[in-house]
Amino acid sequence: MPSSTVEDYLKCIYLEAQRRDGMLPMGALARAMNVVPGTATAMVKTLSSDRLVNYRARVGVSLTDAGTEIALQVVRRHRLIELLLVQVLGLDWSEVHGEAEALEHAVSDRVIDRIDAMLGHPRVDPHGDPIPSPDGAFALVGTVSLAECPRKVPRTIVRILDQDPDFLLFAEKNGLMPGQKVTVVSRDKSSDAVEISVRKGKKLTLGSSAARKILVDEAS
Amino acid sequence: MPSSTVEDYLKCIYLEAQRRDGMLPMGALARAMNVVPGTATAMVKTLSSDRLVNYRARVGVSLTDAGTEIALQVVRRHRLIELLLVQVLGLDWSEVHGEAEALEHAVSDRVIDRIDAMLGHPRVDPHGDPIPSPDGAFALVGTVSLAECPRKVPRTIVRILDQDPDFLLFAEKNGLMPGQKVTVVSRDKSSDAVEISVRKGKKLTLGSSAARKILVDEAS
């Protein structure tokens, strides 16, 4: 069985590689894992000799099929736990990411399957992040961020691309959660601002980096 | 924060010391922790220099107040998790001990408090083992085992002193669970047998070591 450290590296490589193309540079991995670069290199070498990643010195790292499989299991556990914490134990969605970081390494398949069943085989977690099925498949939905979707058309929020509690509390306070309706009113390139209106016509202005974190359904 | 290894040692010392008097010998600790004796000695020395245990070479180990406090928190987490797994996720009581061994080190106070609230501040876990309150207090109930309680008087099972899945499955199959009624019909010293009758007058014979694991309420 992989250690929880190994699980964390594989999950991290998986999630970071989503953003970028091809190989994940070691510096990015080290930063994401909060370790010094040398530590990441050392770890990646052992992952590589276990055939969990492909490593090319001075280029970067990518997951093998075996590594992807483990990463997806960890992501699945993480997201199902988040949902359990919100829906069953009533924690706030801003706190569950941190809690799930520890629990994801401690739940057995048996328990995760019960959670999955009890929650009705959910497809997404409280932030709208998709939950891989036991065999690693996703139900993928087309999305666009508030920074690029058409204006004046009401959309439904489907996903928030940030786990930071402060951001999530802000989003919650303003009704920016999966399932909520939102319309982009205007965008201004030079001020970098996106004006939106939420339920009850409430208006709100976001910077584009925040707007980029909020995904809505692609076809209205 | 103590590592999960440290938590395990403290919990183990706490639980093993329940049975015995005074100091727990290193051999017993090593056996209970599944490590070689030298490992237990080394660990206990570091616990001792952290003032979590009292250690006397070639005599044994006992918990300090600080050590007891940590041990009780771990026991509390363990037992609340067991109850959650049984009552909310529907796992069988024979499997939850093992699951909780890992989870007890991964749940935060925040989560454990939600679980406690959601379960209605329970006093005992699925095996009847008492759950310490956040400040380490127990609701203690007088009990006797089936090996020593008066005969012919119906009693209520309150606790099972064994976490072995096989034993628990056997007990479950025969209705020997907390809350169930049971009467000791007869005992025989030489054959080491305890004959009991369960609900619906079903008869059953236990060896005295099994009888000793089943506790009933003291005053009928």
Added chain:
DNA sequence: CATTTTATTTTGACTAATCAAACTAGATGG
């Protein structure tokens, strides 16, 4: 009481994961 047995402690070694700091390969740019 001398001897053997058993429990415990010591010593030396190992693995996983980490950091600090020295080093190096490539890219950047004058």
Added chain:
DNA sequence: CCATCTAGTTTGATTAGTCAAAATAAAATG
């Protein structure tokens, strides 16, 4: 095309937790 900068790699150490096996203390036994 050489010098510099930067990202990445190496090396040497450290810590926690462990085992194997040698050493020793205490208890049990003849």
